[in-house]
Amino acid sequence: MEIKTSPKHRKCKYPLCKNILSIYNHDAYCNAHLSREFKRNNIAKVATITKD
Ligand SMILES: [Zn+2]
Numbered sequence: 132m133e134i135k136t137s138p139k140h141r142k143c144k145y146p147l148c149k150n151i152l153s154i155y156n157h158d159a160y161c162n163a164h165l166s167r168e169f170k171r172n173n174i175a176k177v178a179t180i181t182k183d
Pocket of ligand 1: 143144160164
């Protein structure tokens with residue numbers, strides 16, 4: 132059975148986050164930003180802040 136992996140060297144999509152995602156992490160965010168609660172509460176705020 133194959134283990135599905137994602138492309139190497141993907142960066143976390145969180146604004147200003149430079150973490151590289153593991154090939155075993157199929158999400159768009161690094162572990163620090165994966166929390167659903169974090170997304171729900173903070174992504175919009177940060178997007179606004181970095182909008183400039
Ligand atoms: Zn991140």
